[in-house]
Amino acid sequence: MAAAExxxxxxxxxxxxxxxxxxxxxxxxxxxxxxxxxxxxxEEPAAGHPAGSVVVSxxxxxxxxxxxxxxxxxxxxxxxxxxxxxxxxxxPVSRAELGLEFVDSVLCAVLLAISAVGYLRMQRIAxxxxxxxxxxxxxxxxxxxxxxxxQPLGVTGLIALIYPVLTLxxxxxxxxxxxxx
Amino acid sequence: xxxxAQVDARHFRLLSWSMFTGTLRSGPGILCLILTxxxxxxxxxxxxxxxxxxxxxxxxxxxxxDQAGVMRTLVQFSTPMVSWLVAGHLNExxxxxxxxxxxxxxxxxxxxxxQDRPAPLSAVYMILCFSLPFxxxxxxxxxxxxxxxxxxxxxxxxxxxxATIFLGRxxxxxxxxxxxxxxxxxxxxTYLASxxxxxxxxxxxxxxxxxxxxxxxxxxxxxxxxxxxxxxVSSAFASxxxxxxxxxxxPLAPLVIRLASGTTWSSLITxxxxxxxxxxxxxxxxxxxxxAILGCLAYAAGYLLLGLWIFGRRDL
Numbered sequence: 001m002a003a004a005e006x007x008x009x010x011x012x013x014x015x016x017x018x019x020x021x022x023x024x025x026x027x028x029x030x031x032x033x034x035x036x037x038x039x040x041x042x043e044e045p046a047a048g049h050p051a052g053s054v055v056v057s058x059x060x061x062x063x064x065x066x067x068x069x070x071x072x073x074x075x076x077x078x079x080x081x082x083x084x085x086x087x088x089x090x091x092p093v094s095r096a097e098l099g100l101e102f103v104d105s106v107l108c109a110v111l112l113a114i115s116a117v118g119y120l121r122m123q124r125i126a127x128x129x130x131x132x133x134x135x136x137x138x139x140x141x142x143x144x145x146x147x148x149x150x151q152p153l154g155v156t157g158l159i160a161l162i163y164p165v166l167t168l169x170x171x172x173x174x175x176x177x178x179x180x181x
Numbered sequence: 182x183x184x185x186a187q188v189d190a191r192h193f194r195l196l197s198w199s200m201f202t203g204t205l206r207s208g209p210g211i212l213c214l215i216l217t218x219x220x221x222x223x224x225x226x227x228x229x230x231x232x233x234x235x236x237x238x239x240x241x242x243x244x245x246x247d248q249a250g251v252m253r254t255l256v257q258f259s260t261p262m263v264s265w266l267v268a269g270h271l272n273e274x275x276x277x278x279x280x281x282x283x284x285x286x287x288x289x290x291x292x293x294x295x296q297d298r299p300a301p302l303s304a305v306y307m308i309l310c311f312s313l314p315f316x317x318x319x320x321x322x323x324x325x326x327x328x329x330x331x332x333x334x335x336x337x338x339x340x341x342x343x344a345t346i347f348l349g350r351x352x353x354x355x356x357x358x359x360x361x362x363x364x365x366x367x368x369x370x371t372y373l374a375s376x377x378x379x380x381x382x383x384x385x386x387x388x389x390x391x392x393x394x395x396x397x398x399x400x401x402x403x404x405x406x407x408x409x410x411x412x413x414v415s416s417a418f419a420s421x422x423x424x425x426x427x428x429x430x431x432p433l434a435p436l437v438i439r440l441a442s443g444t445t446w447s448s449l450i451t452x453x454x455x456x457x458x459x460x461x462x463x464x465x466x467x468x469x470x471x472x473a474i475l476g477c478l479a480y481a482a483g484y485l486l487l488g489l490w491i492f493g494r495r496d497l
Contacts, residue, residue: 012208016215154233155226155372162218166211174206 010119010127010175013167017116020163021109028105035098096148104141111137115167118179127179128171135168187342193349196341200353204320213320214361220312221305221365225372228304231255232377248379256295259304264291267460293465298388299380303463305369306392310459313396314403317358318424321407323417324350325492330415334497347492351408351485358400366393395462398474402455403428405481409488412495432456455480 111134118126142160146153171179204210235251268279268287279287294303325347328334337346370389374382407424414420431454438447451457458480461473 007206008208009206009211012211152376154376155222155229158368158372159219159222159226162215162222166215166218170211 006120006122007175007178009170010122010178013131013170013175014116014119016163017112017119021112021116024105024109024112028102028109031098031102031105035095035102038095038098094148097145100141100145100148104138104145107137108134108141115171119175122179122181124179124181128176131167131171131179135164135171138164185344187344188348189342189345192341192345193352196346196349197353197356200324200350201356204354204357209320209323210357213316216319217316217361217365218368220316221309221369224308224312225301225305225369228301228308229373229377232301248377252300252377252379256300259300260291260295263295264288267291290463290465294463297465299373299385301373301377302370302385302388302392306366306389306396307460307463309365310396310399310462313400314428314454315425317400317403318407318421318428320357321354321404322411322421322424324354324408324411326411326414326420327417329412329495329497330417332497338497343493343497344489347408347412347489348485351405351488354408355401355404358404359397362393362396362400366396392463395470395474398477399455399459399462402477402480402484405484405488406454409484409491412488412492427454 111130114126115131115134117123118128118130121127139161142157142164146157151157205214232248232251232255235254236248239247239251264287267290268284294300294307325334334346341349366389370385374380374385406427407420410423410427411420414423431450435447435450438444438450455477458473458476461469462477464470464473
């Protein structure tokens with residue numbers, strides 16, 4: 001009878017968790033492939049770009065941002081001086097960012113999957129505690145990624161915070177007394 | 182007998198609060214919450230993106246990051262577009278070509294929205310206002326439908342009148358939407374005030390509060406229409422489909438009919454919803470705004486009375 005007593009909101013959260021889990025799994029795969037590619041080409045850096053970095057599209061380059069890996073040994077401002085104008089919107093992403101992205105995606109995917117099962121079974125540990133852990137981990141990684149990439153917090157960043165914050169609020173207030181099994 | 186006279190204030194408060202908390206815990210409520218936050222912040226991202234791109238381009242070209250200059254350029258670029266948009270609204274309402282007075286009115290309106298008030302906020306809130314009915318339909322489609330279908334309301338009927346149940350639930354849903362809009366608009370206004378210090382804080386807060394009241398005025402008839410549809414249909418899914426169909430078809434039907442047959446009477450269809458009042462909520466004249474708010478409330482009262490009439494005669 002547990003399924004009949006489960007609030008519809010918990011089912012909705014579980015479904016959203018599963019969808020996000022799939023997205024994070026794909027993102028971790030993409031980050032892993034990119035890391036492998038970076039590792040393969042790191043011995044021969046492209047002209048104008050530091051070793052151990054990969055170029056991604058993005059128009060929001062921060063001033064003085066350290067775009068290369070710390071061990072790359074190339075001045076960060078050097079690429080933009082040599083790059084043609086139509087390539088100036090591209091910014092190299094360091095290995096540290098890619099590694100962080102990979103760990104973040106894997107960890108979030110696992111936590112989301114466990115908490116989805118916890119929500120459906122209305123369990124305290126798998127639902128409430130792991131759900132809270134996902135919220136905290138997602139917020140910490142968000143802060144770490146912004147610290148590493150030196151990107152300013154934009155509205156897009158706020159959008160990425162919606163679900164972790166809502167999860168923290170919901171599992172610790174609204175559904176606190178439902179996740180008790 | 183007057184159905185409103187049957188409303189018991191204590192039961193009304195209880196049912197409103199129960200609907201409010203129930204929506205917060207329900208699947209549609211959570212989806213509505215997440216989607217409204219996503220649409221609100223996504224709209225803000227789309228509106229602020231050109232500004233960020235121009236500032237980033239200035240930085241790359243070693244030009245000073247002149248936010249005011251960039252905003253001036255963007256406002257100059259968008260003023261004719263907004264003027265054309267509101268002129269189109271005036272034209273459609275009148276069903277004839279714009280007079281010079283109407284064109285001047287449209288220009289003044291665009292100037293008011295983009296130059297007298299914080300332009301990014303005006304853009305975000307206007308887009309949010311027009312996407313609001315679809316978001317409301319996601320949360321408010323099942324106020325009584327599934328309870329009618331499952332025959333659960335008969336347990337409430339010995340204790341509360343039908344009018345109290347129907348109006349209490351509609352009021353609870355309106356409270357939910359008002360709170361949700363307050364959260365979304367507070368996030369947007371806080372972000373804009375902190376990241377773009379172009380406008381005085383008082384101006385940002387004042388315009389946000391005023392737009393909040395206008396968006397709540399626009400949301401009330403949408404919730405009331407969802408109540409009406411929910412009371413008319415016994416299936417929650419059918420109610421959702423019908424709500425979204427009405428919110429989608431009514432604004433588009435006049436355009437399609439006009440393109441197909443060239444008739445101008447089709448613009449009368451838009452009066453099925455308070456669409457003609459929605460843009461007027463952002464008018465520079467306080468009298469227009471007051472009339473638009475009264476119009477929205479009149480629509481809401483009409484929908485609720487019709488829904489109450491249907492709900493009062495249903496087999497529960």
